[in-house]
Protein backbone atom coordinates (compact mmCIF):
# COMPACT_ATOMS: atom_id res chain seq x y z
CA UNK A 1 0.00 0.00 0.00
CA UNK A 2 1.66 3.19 -1.11
CA UNK A 3 0.15 5.66 1.33
CA UNK A 4 2.31 8.41 -0.19
CA UNK A 5 0.11 8.29 -3.29
CA UNK A 6 -2.74 10.13 -1.54
CA UNK A 7 -3.18 13.67 -2.86
CA UNK A 8 -5.86 15.23 -0.68
CA UNK A 9 -6.87 14.03 2.76
CA UNK A 10 -10.17 14.98 4.38
CA UNK A 11 -9.49 16.12 7.96
CA UNK A 12 -12.43 17.23 10.09
CA UNK A 13 -14.21 18.91 7.24
CA UNK A 14 -11.33 20.28 5.16
CA UNK A 15 -9.51 18.69 2.24
CA UNK A 16 -5.83 19.28 2.91
CA UNK A 17 -2.74 18.41 0.88
CA UNK A 18 -1.63 14.93 1.90
CA UNK A 19 1.82 16.14 2.93
CA UNK A 20 0.18 18.66 5.28
CA UNK A 21 -2.08 16.10 6.99
CA UNK A 22 -0.31 15.94 10.35
CA UNK A 23 -1.30 15.05 13.90
CA UNK A 24 0.50 15.78 17.18
CA UNK A 25 3.26 13.39 18.25
CA UNK A 26 1.79 13.26 21.78
CA UNK A 27 -1.65 12.28 20.54
CA UNK A 28 -3.52 9.64 22.53
CA UNK A 29 -4.10 7.42 19.49
CA UNK A 30 -0.42 7.46 18.50
CA UNK A 31 0.66 6.27 21.95
CA UNK A 32 -2.05 3.77 22.90
CA UNK A 33 -3.46 2.52 19.59
CA UNK A 34 -6.95 3.66 20.55
CA UNK A 35 -8.44 4.58 17.22
CA UNK A 36 -10.77 2.84 14.78
CA UNK A 37 -10.75 2.68 11.02
CA UNK A 38 -12.12 1.11 7.88
CA UNK A 39 -10.68 -0.15 4.62
CA UNK A 40 -13.03 0.36 1.69
CA UNK A 41 -12.71 -0.10 -2.08
CA UNK A 42 -13.99 2.01 -4.92
CA UNK A 43 -14.28 0.15 -8.22
CA UNK A 44 -14.69 1.16 -11.82
CA UNK A 45 -18.10 0.19 -13.20
CA UNK A 46 -19.87 0.89 -16.52
CA UNK A 47 -21.87 3.60 -14.69
CA UNK A 48 -18.77 5.23 -13.19
CA UNK A 49 -16.93 4.78 -9.89
CA UNK A 50 -18.78 2.86 -7.19
CA UNK A 51 -17.83 2.21 -3.57
CA UNK A 52 -18.53 -1.32 -2.44
CA UNK A 53 -20.87 -1.62 0.56
CA UNK A 54 -20.01 1.87 1.76
CA UNK A 55 -22.95 2.16 4.17
CA UNK A 56 -21.97 -1.15 5.82
CA UNK A 57 -18.39 0.05 6.30
CA UNK A 58 -19.61 3.30 7.81
CA UNK A 59 -21.93 1.38 10.15
CA UNK A 60 -19.01 -0.81 11.27
CA UNK A 61 -16.84 2.28 11.80
CA UNK A 62 -19.51 3.80 14.04
CA UNK A 63 -19.93 0.52 15.95
CA UNK A 64 -16.15 0.19 16.43
CA UNK A 65 -15.98 3.77 17.72
CA UNK A 66 -18.84 3.12 20.12
CA UNK A 67 -17.05 0.10 21.57
CA UNK A 68 -14.00 2.29 22.20
CA UNK A 69 -16.07 5.11 23.71
CA UNK A 70 -15.17 7.46 20.90
CA UNK A 71 -18.35 9.27 19.89
CA UNK A 72 -17.78 10.38 16.30
CA UNK A 73 -18.90 13.98 15.89
CA UNK A 74 -20.36 13.19 12.45
CA UNK A 75 -23.50 11.31 11.47
CA UNK A 76 -23.39 8.29 9.17
CA UNK A 77 -24.60 10.52 6.33
CA UNK A 78 -21.84 13.06 6.99
CA UNK A 79 -19.22 10.31 7.03
CA UNK A 80 -20.54 9.01 3.70
CA UNK A 81 -20.34 12.54 2.30
CA UNK A 82 -16.76 12.94 3.58
CA UNK A 83 -15.79 9.70 1.86
CA UNK A 84 -17.46 10.80 -1.39
CA UNK A 85 -15.64 14.13 -1.23
CA UNK A 86 -12.29 12.43 -0.66
CA UNK A 87 -12.86 10.01 -3.50
CA UNK A 88 -13.82 12.84 -5.86
CA UNK A 89 -10.93 15.08 -4.78
CA UNK A 90 -8.37 12.35 -5.44
CA UNK A 91 -10.02 11.01 -8.57
CA UNK A 92 -8.31 7.64 -8.24
CA UNK A 93 -10.13 4.53 -9.48
CA UNK A 94 -9.83 1.81 -8.35
CA UNK A 95 -9.03 3.21 -4.95
CA UNK A 96 -8.57 2.00 -1.42
CA UNK A 97 -10.28 4.37 1.00
CA UNK A 98 -9.21 4.66 4.62
CA UNK A 99 -11.38 6.60 7.08
CA UNK A 100 -9.89 6.75 10.56
CA UNK A 101 -11.29 8.02 13.85
CA UNK A 102 -8.69 9.20 16.35
CA UNK A 103 -7.79 11.49 19.22
CA UNK A 104 -5.19 13.69 17.61
CA UNK A 105 -4.61 16.29 20.28
CA UNK A 106 -1.75 16.00 22.78
CA UNK A 107 -3.04 13.88 25.67
CA UNK A 108 -0.96 11.34 27.55
CA UNK A 109 -2.57 9.02 30.07
CA UNK A 110 -4.32 5.84 28.95
CA UNK A 111 -7.66 6.56 30.61
CA UNK A 112 -7.93 9.99 29.07
CA UNK A 113 -11.34 10.16 27.43
CA UNK A 114 -11.22 13.87 26.87
CA UNK A 115 -10.02 15.58 23.78
CA UNK A 116 -11.49 16.05 20.39
CA UNK A 117 -12.46 12.99 18.39
CA UNK A 118 -11.37 13.52 14.79
CA UNK A 119 -12.13 11.88 11.47
CA UNK A 120 -9.70 11.74 8.55
CA UNK A 121 -10.29 10.06 5.18
CA UNK A 122 -7.63 9.16 2.62
CA UNK A 123 -7.91 7.49 -0.80
CA UNK A 124 -4.96 5.81 -2.50
CA UNK A 125 -4.62 3.63 -5.61
CA UNK A 126 -5.86 0.10 -4.89
CA UNK A 127 -3.49 -2.72 -5.74
CA UNK A 128 -3.56 -6.48 -5.38
CA UNK A 129 -2.71 -6.93 -1.68
CA UNK A 130 -1.55 -10.51 -2.03
CA UNK A 131 0.13 -9.98 -5.39
CA UNK A 132 0.06 -12.75 -7.97
CA UNK A 133 -1.17 -15.16 -5.30
CA UNK A 134 -4.59 -13.56 -5.65
CA UNK A 135 -4.82 -15.37 -8.98
CA UNK A 136 -2.61 -18.41 -8.65
CA UNK A 137 -2.91 -19.14 -4.93
CA UNK A 138 -1.31 -17.80 -1.78
CA UNK A 139 1.16 -19.63 0.49
CA UNK A 140 0.09 -19.08 4.10
CA UNK A 141 1.72 -19.99 7.41
CA UNK A 142 -0.10 -20.93 10.57
CA UNK A 143 1.14 -18.23 12.90
CA UNK A 144 2.74 -18.75 16.30
CA UNK A 145 0.86 -15.56 17.28
CA UNK A 146 -2.76 -16.26 18.18
CA UNK A 147 -5.75 -13.91 18.04
CA UNK A 148 -6.35 -12.22 21.38
CA UNK A 149 -9.58 -13.28 23.06
CA UNK A 150 -12.33 -10.71 22.60
CA UNK A 151 -12.58 -10.47 26.38
CA UNK A 152 -9.15 -8.81 26.13
CA UNK A 153 -9.36 -6.93 22.84
CA UNK A 154 -12.74 -7.04 21.08
CA UNK A 155 -12.37 -8.42 17.58
CA UNK A 156 -15.71 -6.84 16.58
CA UNK A 157 -14.03 -3.45 16.50
CA UNK A 158 -11.65 -2.65 13.69
CA UNK A 159 -9.29 -0.83 16.00
CA UNK A 160 -5.76 0.41 15.41
CA UNK A 161 -4.45 -1.59 18.36
CA UNK A 162 -5.73 -4.89 16.95
CA UNK A 163 -3.20 -4.59 14.19
CA UNK A 164 -0.13 -5.04 16.40
CA UNK A 165 -1.30 -8.69 16.48
CA UNK A 166 -1.74 -8.73 12.69
CA UNK A 167 1.67 -7.10 12.29
CA UNK A 168 3.42 -9.74 14.40
CA UNK A 169 1.73 -12.59 12.55
CA UNK A 170 2.11 -11.05 9.09
CA UNK A 171 5.77 -10.14 9.42
CA UNK A 172 6.62 -13.54 10.92
CA UNK A 173 5.00 -15.24 7.92
CA UNK A 174 6.71 -12.89 5.46
CA UNK A 175 10.13 -13.50 7.01
CA UNK A 176 9.56 -17.21 6.51
CA UNK A 177 8.79 -16.62 2.83
CA UNK A 178 4.99 -16.89 3.04
CA UNK A 179 2.55 -14.35 1.64
CA UNK A 180 0.17 -14.39 4.57
CA UNK A 181 -0.37 -15.69 8.11
CA UNK A 182 -3.32 -17.70 9.41
CA UNK A 183 -4.02 -16.98 13.07
CA UNK A 184 -5.64 -19.45 15.44
CA UNK A 185 -7.89 -18.39 18.27
CA UNK A 186 -7.00 -18.90 21.95
CA UNK A 187 -8.39 -22.46 21.82
CA UNK A 188 -6.40 -23.45 18.75
CA UNK A 189 -9.26 -23.19 16.24
CA UNK A 190 -8.74 -21.45 12.90
CA UNK A 191 -9.62 -17.74 13.16
CA UNK A 192 -8.54 -15.60 10.20
CA UNK A 193 -5.67 -14.11 8.22
CA UNK A 194 -3.76 -11.04 9.39
CA UNK A 195 -6.05 -8.89 7.23
CA UNK A 196 -8.65 -11.30 5.87
CA UNK A 197 -11.32 -13.81 6.84
CA UNK A 198 -10.84 -17.42 5.82
CA UNK A 199 -13.06 -20.02 4.13
CA UNK A 200 -12.63 -23.77 3.61
CA UNK A 201 -14.37 -26.02 1.13
CA UNK A 202 -15.03 -29.63 2.05
CA UNK A 203 -17.17 -31.51 -0.44
CA UNK A 204 -19.95 -29.22 -1.56
CA UNK A 205 -20.00 -27.20 1.66
CA UNK A 206 -18.34 -23.89 2.41
CA UNK A 207 -17.13 -23.40 5.99
CA UNK A 208 -15.92 -20.31 7.78
CA UNK A 209 -15.13 -19.54 11.43
CA UNK A 210 -17.66 -17.48 13.36
CA UNK A 211 -17.48 -14.85 16.09
CA UNK A 212 -16.60 -17.50 18.70
CA UNK A 213 -13.11 -17.53 17.11
CA UNK A 214 -12.61 -13.79 17.73
CA UNK A 215 -12.66 -12.75 14.10
CA UNK A 216 -13.44 -9.42 12.54
CA UNK A 217 -16.88 -9.79 10.99
CA UNK A 218 -15.72 -8.95 7.49
CA UNK A 219 -17.95 -7.23 5.01
CA UNK A 220 -16.42 -9.29 2.21
CA UNK A 221 -17.07 -12.39 4.36
CA UNK A 222 -20.74 -11.50 4.57
CA UNK A 223 -20.80 -10.88 0.79
CA UNK A 224 -19.20 -14.29 0.16
CA UNK A 225 -21.78 -15.99 2.40
CA UNK A 226 -24.59 -14.40 0.40
CA UNK A 227 -23.02 -15.15 -2.99
CA UNK A 228 -22.23 -18.76 -2.08
CA UNK A 229 -25.78 -19.35 -0.89
CA UNK A 230 -27.17 -17.71 -4.02
CA UNK A 231 -24.96 -20.05 -6.06
CA UNK A 232 -26.66 -22.96 -4.27
CA UNK A 233 -23.86 -24.01 -1.92
CA UNK A 234 -24.38 -25.08 1.66
CA UNK A 235 -22.68 -22.58 3.96
CA UNK A 236 -21.70 -23.34 7.57
CA UNK A 237 -20.12 -21.03 10.14
CA UNK A 238 -18.50 -23.06 12.92
CA UNK A 239 -15.36 -23.76 14.94
CA UNK A 240 -12.76 -25.13 12.51
CA UNK A 241 -9.80 -27.26 13.56
CA UNK A 242 -6.32 -27.10 12.04
CA UNK A 243 -6.92 -30.67 10.79
CA UNK A 244 -9.98 -29.51 8.86
CA UNK A 245 -7.93 -26.66 7.39
CA UNK A 246 -4.99 -28.81 6.30
CA UNK A 247 -7.20 -31.44 4.69
CA UNK A 248 -9.66 -29.03 3.03
CA UNK A 249 -10.39 -29.39 -0.68
CA UNK A 250 -10.07 -25.63 -1.11
CA UNK A 251 -9.13 -22.67 1.06
CA UNK A 252 -9.48 -18.97 0.32
CA UNK A 253 -9.19 -15.59 2.02
CA UNK A 254 -11.72 -12.78 1.78
CA UNK A 255 -11.14 -9.13 2.60
CA UNK A 256 -11.55 -5.67 1.20
CA UNK A 257 -7.90 -5.32 0.26
CA UNK A 258 -7.24 -9.01 -0.49
CA UNK A 259 -10.64 -9.44 -2.23
CA UNK A 260 -11.01 -13.20 -2.84
CA UNK A 261 -7.61 -14.89 -2.76
CA UNK A 262 -7.18 -18.66 -3.15
CA UNK A 263 -4.78 -20.37 -0.73
CA UNK A 264 -2.69 -23.12 -2.29
CA UNK A 265 -0.48 -24.06 0.64
CA UNK A 266 -0.73 -23.86 4.43
CA UNK A 267 2.50 -24.36 6.39
CA UNK A 268 3.95 -26.73 3.75
CA UNK A 269 0.69 -28.66 3.32
CA UNK A 270 -0.63 -28.43 -0.23
CA UNK A 271 -4.31 -27.60 -0.37
CA UNK A 272 -6.24 -29.74 -2.86
CA UNK A 273 -4.10 -30.08 -5.98
CA UNK A 274 -2.23 -26.82 -5.25
CA UNK A 275 -4.38 -24.77 -7.61
CA UNK A 276 -7.39 -22.55 -6.99
CA UNK A 277 -10.36 -24.89 -6.68
CA UNK A 278 -13.63 -24.70 -8.64
CA UNK A 279 -15.81 -23.27 -5.86
CA UNK A 280 -13.18 -20.63 -5.06
CA UNK A 281 -12.99 -19.68 -8.73
CA UNK A 282 -16.76 -19.51 -9.11
CA UNK A 283 -17.19 -17.29 -6.04
CA UNK A 284 -14.17 -15.16 -6.98
CA UNK A 285 -15.48 -14.58 -10.52
CA UNK A 286 -18.96 -13.71 -9.31
CA UNK A 287 -17.49 -11.36 -6.70
CA UNK A 288 -15.48 -9.48 -9.35
CA UNK A 289 -18.57 -9.18 -11.53
CA UNK A 290 -20.56 -7.84 -8.59
CA UNK A 291 -18.01 -5.20 -7.54
CA UNK A 292 -17.53 -4.05 -11.11
CA UNK A 293 -21.26 -3.45 -11.55
CA UNK A 294 -21.96 -6.36 -13.90
CA UNK A 295 -24.53 -8.14 -11.72
CA UNK A 296 -27.69 -6.01 -11.39
CA UNK A 297 -28.97 -8.36 -8.68
CA UNK A 298 -26.34 -6.96 -6.28
CA UNK A 299 -26.52 -3.33 -7.39
CA UNK A 300 -27.68 -2.47 -3.87
CA UNK A 301 -24.11 -3.04 -2.69
CA UNK A 302 -22.70 -0.31 -4.92
CA UNK A 303 -22.62 3.31 -3.83
CA UNK A 304 -22.25 5.59 -6.85
CA UNK A 305 -19.74 8.39 -6.55
CA UNK A 306 -19.95 11.45 -8.69
CA UNK A 307 -20.51 15.16 -8.66
CA UNK A 308 -23.83 15.94 -7.04
CA UNK A 309 -26.49 15.71 -9.71
CA UNK A 310 -28.43 18.97 -9.93
CA UNK A 311 -32.02 18.50 -8.85
CA UNK A 312 -34.43 18.83 -11.79
CA UNK A 313 -35.93 22.30 -12.12
CA UNK A 314 -39.27 22.58 -10.36
CA UNK A 315 -42.11 23.19 -12.83
CA UNK A 316 -44.54 25.82 -11.66
CA UNK A 317 -46.97 25.35 -14.53
CA UNK A 318 -49.97 23.17 -13.68
CA UNK A 319 -50.67 22.60 -17.33
CA UNK A 320 -50.89 18.93 -18.27
CA UNK A 321 -47.79 17.86 -20.18
CA UNK A 322 -48.16 17.84 -23.91
CA UNK A 323 -48.64 14.44 -25.43
CA UNK A 324 -45.64 15.09 -27.57
CA UNK A 325 -43.45 15.73 -24.60
CA UNK A 326 -40.50 13.41 -24.52
Ligand SMILES: Cc1ncc(COP(=O)(O)O)c(C=O)c1O
Pocket residue numbers: 039166192193194195196197215216217218219220221254255256257
Ligand atom coordinates in the same frame (compact mmCIF):
# COMPACT_ATOMS: atom_id res chain seq x y z
C1 LIG B 1 -8.16 -8.95 10.71
C2 LIG B 1 -9.09 -8.82 9.56
N1 LIG B 1 -10.02 -9.77 9.36
C3 LIG B 1 -10.88 -9.69 8.33
C4 LIG B 1 -10.83 -8.65 7.43
C5 LIG B 1 -11.81 -8.58 6.29
O1 LIG B 1 -12.77 -7.60 6.53
P1 LIG B 1 -13.51 -6.85 5.33
O2 LIG B 1 -13.99 -7.89 4.42
O3 LIG B 1 -14.58 -6.09 5.98
O4 LIG B 1 -12.47 -5.98 4.69
C6 LIG B 1 -9.88 -7.64 7.59
C7 LIG B 1 -9.82 -6.50 6.68
O5 LIG B 1 -10.31 -5.46 6.97
C8 LIG B 1 -9.00 -7.72 8.69
O6 LIG B 1 -8.07 -6.78 8.89
